[in-house]
Amino acid sequence: MEFDGMTVAYRCTGDGSPAVILEAGSDSPGTGAWPAAFIAPIAEVTMVCTYNRLGTGGGSSEPPDRGRTWDDIASVLDGVLGALELEPPYVIGGQSGGGNVAIAYAFAHPDRVAALVSIEAYHDDPAEMADWQAEEGFTWEGNPEHFDVVPASTQQDAYPMPIGEFPVLIISATQADPGGAENQAYWLGLSPDSRQVVIEGPHDLQWAAPKEVAAEIVDLLAGLPVVE
Secondary structure, eight states: OETTTOOOOOOSSSSSSEEEEEEEEEOOOOGGSOHHHHHHHHHHOOEOOOOOTTSOOOOOOOOOOOOBBHHHHHHHOOOHHHHHHOSSEEEEETHHHHHHHHHHHHOOOGGGEEEEEEESSOOOOOOHHHHHHHHHTOGGGGGGTOOOOOHHHHHHHHHOOOOOOSSSEEESSSSSSTHHHHHHHHGGOOOSSEEEEESSSSSOOHHHHHHHHHHHHHHHHHHHHHOO
């Protein structure tokens, strides 16, 4: 698809509403980030769409030559949804950094979100991110998406909670970073209607436990009204 002078590769399957929009982890093309065993059970219930963010390859344009934050990423997602002509509200979900993209979009447009799903998305401490960047010397210029992690983490850390009243599902892995589930519990504050599920497996749960993760999302969808 093309919009605002950009080309974005995407893939949609299934039919129904509310549509589920899936965000891949950082620097990963969304069209290849989700196995069929994960997509299929959800597509039996509603439409599922994925896309390749700017700079992640797979047919999408390169990002602008400047540091980008959550506002930039959420703006492109908004353009994708408009180009697809999908009616809001949407179920916005993502894995790892893609979960943070989902959170950023929900913060920017809470009225367009039917539910939010975070799979292994961490709450980053801005001071720790600044120390990491200083030690590694890794700035936005070296990031394929031109994403600037320090101001972005500061921006997301400052979100006032809650950001909405839509259902929020936090899915955490048992075998990821130590304290991962505890860290991710921070996002329970996103909505008064939040819950966390811990599933056996590593960080890439959508590959290691696709049926289990998909089943949680299908259960979430069952409680949502159909978008006419």
